[in-house]
Amino acid sequence: MKNRVTRSLLTTLRKSKSLNQADSEFLSIYYHRLSGQDYEPAKAKEFLQIARHHRKLGEKRPPGECIVELSNHTVPGVARSGVGNYTHIFIVQQDRPFIIDSLQIKLSILGKPPYRTFHPLFAVTRNT
Numbered sequence: 001m002k003n004r005v006t007r008s009l010l011t012t013l014r015k016s017k018s019l020n021q022a023d024s025e026f027l028s029i030y031y032h033r034l035s036g037q038d039y040e041p042a043k044a045k046e047f048l049q050i051a052r053h054h055r056k057l058g059e060k061r062p063p064g065e066c067i068v069e070l071s072n073h074t075v076p077g078v079a080r081s082g083v084g085n086y087t088h089i090f091i092v093q094q095d096r097p098f099i100i101d102s103l104q105i106k107l108s109i110l111g112k113p114p115y116r117t118f119h120p121l122f123a124v125t126r127n128t
Contacts, residue, residue: 005034013042019048025114027051030120038116048087050118058092063126086115095121 009031013019030051039047053071061067071088091099096103100119107114 003032003034004034005039006031008041009034009039009044009047011089012041013048016044018045023048023052026055030054031118032120034118051120054090054092054120057090057122058122064094066091 006028010019010024010027011026014024027048031047057067057069067090069090071090072085073088074085089103091103093099100117104114104117
């Protein structure tokens with residue numbers, strides 16, 4: 001693995017005994033472009049939960065369909081300022097050119113530009 005930030009995430013999760021081998025392989029792909037601006041070790045378990053949830057959505061997506069799920073969160077202690085309110089947007093679909101760019105533009109127009117974006121691509125084979 002070439003990304004030192006992703007390596008740091010995996011190391012932190014291994015030390016906390018939160019990571020199994022399947023998760024390790026999955027996270028190394030899911031967060032292969034993880035930036036130091038987006039990651040801090042204190043949030044390692046949150047990053048694991050996000051990736052696991054996204055994978056579960058992918059496992060249940062019917063062929064040819066798109067799954068979009070929104071999940072609102074508030075960080076304790078900062079909710080009054082509004083800074084701690086955020087929404088995860090999970091999208092699972094066949095690869096579509098410019099879907100992420102289009103979504104980011106639309107959110108920006110609405111005054112809600114994304115704080116962080118993870119855009120993993122996976123080649124999958126379906127069991128029949």
